[in-house]
Amino acid sequence: MYGKGLLKGLWITFKHSFEKKDLVVRYPEQMPHLQERFRGSLAFDFEKCIACGICIRNCPNNVLSMETAKDEDSKKKKLMQYTIDLQYCMFCNLCVEDCPTNSLYFTHDFELSQFHRDDIKRVYHRPPELDQQEAAQKTSDQDTQTAADDKKEKQLRAMINAINKNPQKVLARVLDGEEQVEVLAAVLMADEKKLARMAEMMITDKEKAKKVALAFVKKELKEREKGGDQ
Amino acid sequence: MEHWFTDIAQALVNWLMGLGLSAGWADFVLLIVQWLCIVMIVTINVIILIWLERKVSGFIQLRLGPNRLGPYGAFQTIADAIKLLTKEDIIPSRTDKWIFMTAPLFFIVVSVMLYAVIPMGDGMQVVDFNVGLLYFISIGSLSTICLLMAGWGSNNKWSMLGAMRAVAQMISYEIPLAISLLGVVMIAGSLRLSDIVVAQGNIWFVLLQPIAFITYFIAATAELNRGPFDMPEAEQELTAGAYTEYTGMRWALFFLAEYTNLVAVSALCATMFFGGWQGPGLPSWLWIIIKTYLIMLVFMWMKWTFPRIRMDHLMSFSWKILLPVSLANLVLTGFGLEFFKWMGWW
Amino acid sequence: MLQTDQYIINIGPQHPSTHGGLHVEALMDGENVVDAIVHLGYVHRSIEKIAESRTYPQFVPYASRLDYLASHLPTLGYCQAVEKMMGIEVPERAEYLRVIMAEFSRISSHLIFIGSMAIDLGATTGLIYCLRDRERIMDMFEMTSGQRMIASYMRIGGIAEDVPETFYAAARSFLDDLPQMIDEYNGLITGNEILQCRIKGVGTLSAEDAIAYGVTGPNLRACGIDYDIRKAEPYGIYDRFEFDVPLGTKGDSWNRYIVRLEEIKESARIIEQALDALPQGDIRTKVPRVLKPESGWEIYHRIESSKGELGYYIVADGGNKPYRLHVRAPSFINLMVLPIISRGGKLQDIIANIATLDPVLGESDR
Amino acid sequence: MDISLADLAFIILAGFTLLTALGVVLFKNIVHSAIMLVFSFLGVAGIYFTMHAGFLGLVQILVYAGAISVLIIFAIMLVMNQDPEKTNLPSPNIPNIMAGTYLTILLVGALVGSIWFTSFPEKVAPVSGDELGLLTGLMLGDYVIPLELAALLLLVAVVGAIILARGAEHK
DSSP: OTTHHHHHHHHHHHHHHTSOOTTOOOTTTSOOOOOTTOOOEEEEOTTTOOOOOHHHHHOTTOOEEEEEEEOTTTOOEEEEEEEEEGGGOOOOOHHHHHOTTOOEEEESOOOOOOSSHHHHEEEEEOOHHHHHHHHHHHHHHHHHHHHHHHHHHHHHHHHHHHHHHOHHHHHTTTOOSHHHHHHHHHHHHHOHHHHHHHHHHHHHOHHHHHHHHHHHHHHHHHHHHHHHHO | OTTHHHHHHHHHHHHHHHTTOOHHHHHHHHHHHHHHHHHHHHHHHHHHHHHHHHHHHHHHTTSOOSOSSSGGGTTHHHHHHHHHHHSOOOOOTTSOHHHHHHHHHHHHHHHHHGGGGOOOSTTOOSOOOTTHHHHHHHHHHHHHHHHHHHHHHHTOHHHHHHHHHHHHHHHHHHHHHHHHHHHHHHHHTOSOHHHHHHHTSSSOHHHHOHHHHHHHHHHHHHHTTOTTSOTTTOHHHHTTGGGTTOOHHHHHHHHHHHHHHHHHHHHHHHHHHSOTTOOSSSOHHHHHHHHHHHHHHHHHHHHTTSOOOOHHHHHHIIIIIIHHHHHHHHHHHHHHHHHHHHHTOO | OBOOOOEEEEEOSSOTTSSSSOEEEEEEETTEEEEEEEEOOTTOOOHHHHHHTSOTGGGHHHHHTTSTTSTHHHHHHHHHHHHHHHTOOOOHHHHHHHHHHHHHHHHHHHHHHHHHHHHHTTOHHHHHHHHHHHHHHHHHHHHHHSOSSSOOOEETTEESSOOOHHHHHHHHHHHHHHHHHHHHHIIIIITOHHHHHHHTTSSOOOHHHHHHHTOOTHHHHTTTOOOOHHHHSOOTTGGGSOOOOOOOSSOSHHHHHHHHHHHHHHHHHHHHHHHHHOOOSOSBOOOOSSOOOOTTOEEEEEEEOSSSEEEEEEEEOSSSSEEEEEEEOHHHHHHTTHHHHHTTSBHHHHHHHHHHHOOOHHHHHO | OOOOHHHHHHHHHHHHHHHHHHHHHHOSSHHHHHHHHHHHHHHHHHHHHHTTOHHHHHHIIIIIIIIIHHHHHHHHHHHOOSOGGGSSOOOOSHHHHHHHHHHHHHHHHHHHHHHHHOOOOSSOOOOOSOHHHHHHHIIIIITHHHHHHHHHHHHHHHHHHHHHHHOBOOO
16 A cells, blocks of 8 residues: 555654664774774784795785894894884785784774874884894804704705705605606705705705695696797 | 633733823733734743753663753753854855845744734733634744745755745645634634634634645644745755754754744644643643643654655645645535534534 | 757766766756767776786686675685696586585675666665675675785685585574565565666666676576576586576666576575585595696686676686686676667666666776 | 824835836846846735735735736846846937926826825724635626736736747747
8 A cells, every 4th residue: 555665664763762772882982892803903912933035025015114124143134123114004914914923913903093194104213122132142142143054955965966866765755756856856856945945844844844845846746838839 | 720821911901091191001011012022932942942952862762862051951952042143153255144044034924923812811812813714824924935045045055945835835834734724613603713722612713624634734744844844944955955054043043943833833733732731720821831742752763763755756745635624624614514504413 | 859959968977876987978858868888997997917927726816806796706616727827627526616616606796786787776775684694694704805806706716715614504594594684675675666667677778788798697687598607617516506597577777676686585595505415525625736748738617606607708828827818707798788788778778777777987997 | 393103114115115216217237127026016915915904915926926926027137138238218309308207207197196086084094803804805806807817918928028029939
C-alpha cells in the first residue's frame, strides 16, 4: 500500500532514536579503540638500526632520510641522524615490513597535527651513550674481535676454495639432486659475490643457505627456460 | 498558575489607566508589551528548537547531537548565535543590495506576525480576531515574497532556482492547506481561533476530521519548507537554495524565521486539531506548549527519515492528490453536517 | 508551449552531491535538463605519472588511493597485473585472503553507495546507518592491515600480513548480521515510496548505449547484460566460488541501486565460502626486492572492481620502474554516460544519476 | 488638535501607501517597483483594518500581496533579459508621455469628480453582526458571475502578457 514504506521508515528511525548511543566515541576524553596493527605514526629505534638503508630505498615518498658517517676504526657505516618527515608519509608499511632489525615501527599515536611543518618532522640524533658504549666495548673486545675476525676470514676462504675445487661434493650439503647441484655450481662460478655469500652462509646458517641455494637454482632454471623460449 | 499571564496583563492595563492614560492607549501599550513578549518567546523557542532538532537528528542517526556546552549541549545554540553574530556580513558585489539585505528582515517580521492570533492559553491572544484563521493564512502567504526577494537579490542561479521552487511550492500548497482547514471551520462555525478551541471541548477535531488533519499536516510541511519538502533549501541539489549567498546573522535570521514558522504552524495545528490549550490538570499555556512541541517532534522526525521529493512530483502531488482529497473532505464535511443537523444530533 | 531561455548551471566542482571535485555543466530549461556536460580533472593527482617514478612494489600504496572507498580492489588489480607480468605464483592462503578482502571492499564500497545515494536524495539518516555497518568492515581492515580506508594490504606475491585470530570472529559476525542490516536498508531506503519515485525510471541507460560507451560493473549489469569479469574471465581463484550475478532489467537508477544491493549479498556468499575453505600456509612468496621486467614486456590485467572493469596496462622498459602505467578506471568511463542519461530529466535527476552511477573521483581523475 | 489613535494609524498608513505607490512609479528597477507594489498593497490592507474591515484587509493581503504580486514579480523576472537597473525608465518618446499625461488627467479628474459629487453620509452605520455572512452572500450570490469573470480575465491577462513578451515558440 502507498505510504506503508514511509511508515516503516519512520518506525525504524523511531526505534533507533531510543538506542543506546554507544557507537559514538567522545574523542578527546575517550580514546578510540585502536586495533593492534593500527598505524598511527612512524617511530624509530636508534640503537637497533644498522644503517642498511632498505627503508629509504623502499619508501615511495622520500619520507625517510639518514646521515651516516664512516667509523674510522672499523670502516663500518655509522648512523648519525635519522629523519622521518611524517608530513609526506602514507603509512604504507613498506619500510617497516622490510626493516631487518625492526628498528622502524608504528605506534598508536595518531594525533599528528602541529602548528608548523617543521614540527611534523621527526629527527633522531645519535644518542651520545651509544658512542660511549661502543667505545668501551671496542677497547675491551678489540683483541678478541680481531682474532675472531681472522678465524672467520680463514674459514670463509677455506670454504670458497673447497667449493671452487669440488663443487659437486661441497654443494651437495645444501642441495640434493645432482642436477640442481650442477645448476647451482654454475651460478656460483659465474658470480663471485654469490659465491662468497653462499660460502659465508654455509658456515654460519645452514638452513638459510639451503633456502637461498634453492632460490638461486629456481631463478636460474627459469631464466634458462626463458632463454630457450626466446 | 492558570491565569498568571492574563492577570499580569490586566494588572498592567489597570496600572497604566491609573496613571491617567485612556483605555485605548493603555491597550496600545499592552499590545507593544505583548509583541515584545512574542519576540522573546520566539527567540527562546528557536534556541530550544535548534538544539532539539540537532538532538533529534542525532538520536535518530545514532549520534549524541550537541553535548559539549552545558548540560546535554543545551548552550550550543547560544554559542552558535554568538558565532553567527560576530561573523562577517558578506554582501556579494553584484547582488541587488537592498532586496538582498532586507529579505531576511521581512521574513522574520512576517513569521513573528503569525503569532498575533494564536491562542497561547485561555484568553492569551494578542488579538482575538474574528477572522483569525484567515489572518494566519494570509500573513503566512507573505513569506513567499521574502524567499523570492532572497532568491532574486542574491543574483545567483542556485538562489533563484530555490526561490522559484519555493514560490511554486508554497503557492500550490497554500490551497490544500486552506481548504483542509475549512472543514474544521465548517464544524466550528467560526474563523475565530478561540471559538475553534472552545468548540473542541468535547472532542478533538482530529477525530472528526482525520483526512483534513493529514492533508493539513502534509501541506504544512511543504509550507514550512521542511523535509521531505525542503525544495527551496535542498542542500544536496541547490547547495543552499535561496540562502546560498547569505552569511552570518542574515543567514541566521532565515533560520530564525523558519523555526518561528515551525512553531507557529505547529501551534495552529494543535489549535485546530488537538483542542488547543484545553486539557485537564495543567494550566492552559502549558498544554499548548506540550502539544506544539509534540507536533514539532513529528515534523523533525519526518524530516530526518524521508528523502526529498522531486519538484514535479511535489507539484503533481499537491494538485492531483492533496487538492482533490481536501476538496472531497470539504464536500464530505458539508454533507455530514447537513446529515447531522437533519438527524438532530448537532 | 512558451519559448523560454536556456541557462547553464554549474553543478560543482564545489557542490555537496558530486562525490568530490566533479563538475557538471548543466544546460537547463527551467527545471528540465537539456544537456549535462561532465568536466573532470579537479582531483587529478597524476597517479599514472607517479607510477613511472616509483618502483613496482612502491606503487602499491598509490594504487590504494585510486578507489579509496574500496582500496583493496585497485591494489589487488595492480598486484595481480605485476604478478602476471613476472610470472609470480601467489600462495593459496594469500589468494583466499585476497578474495575475502576484495569482497569486503566491495561490500564497503556498495554500502557507501547506498548511503551516499540516500543522502544525495535527501535521506540523511540512510547514510549514517550505512556508515555504521561499514565501520565494522573498516575495523576488520584496521585489524588486518593497520589502515582503515587506504589499506595497502596487497603485496606483489601475496599479502602484507596474515590476518589476526580476531579477524575470523569479526568477519563471521558481520556476515551473520548482514541480512539484518539489509532489512534495515530495505525498510528505510528501498521501501520508501518517495525514494522510489525519485529513482524509478530515472536515468535510463539502454543496453546498447551502455556497451557503446564501455560502461561496466553494476551499471552495465543494471541494463540486463550479464557481464562480470569474475565470471567472464576469472582472475585469482574466483572460479572456485559459487555466486550469482545480479542483473537489472531497465537500466534505470532503481536497477542500479537494486543490483548493488544484491551484490552485497553475493559478496557475502563468496566471503563465506572463502572463509570456510581458507587453507593454512604461506601468505607471501619470496619476490626479489628489485623487480625488473624485461624491456618491451607489457601487460593488461583487469579485475571486477566495485565500480566496474578496473584494468592496469603496464609497459616495462627493463628498469625497476614501469615505463608507462595506465589505469582503465571504471568510474571515469561510467561517468561519461551521465549526459545521455540525464538529458530530458529534471535537475534533481542529475543528482540521482550521479549518485547511482557511483563514481569515485579519485579513480576517474587519477 | 485632537488626534486619536485611529487617526494616527490612518495618517501613517496612508502616507506609507502613497510613498510606496510613488516608489512603484519612480524606481528605475522594475523588480524594486514590484516589491514596492507589495508594500503598497499592505498599506491598503492596513487602511482596511483601521476601518474595521478585517476580512477585506486579509483578503487584500492574501490575494494581492501574497498571490498577485508574486505572479507579477514572477512574470517580470521571467521576461527580463536586460540590465535590471534600466527596466523601469521614464519613456523618452513623446506619444507615450502624452498618453500618460492624458491618462493621469482622466484618472485624477474622475477621482476628484467622484469625491466631489458624492454626498457622504455623516455617519456610516456599522455593519451589524455577521459581516462575513453578508460579504459571502454578495460575492457568491449576487455577484458570482462578475467575480468569476474577473478571475478568468486576470489569468488570460498574465498568460497573454508572457506570450507577448517572449513570443510563442516557433515550431
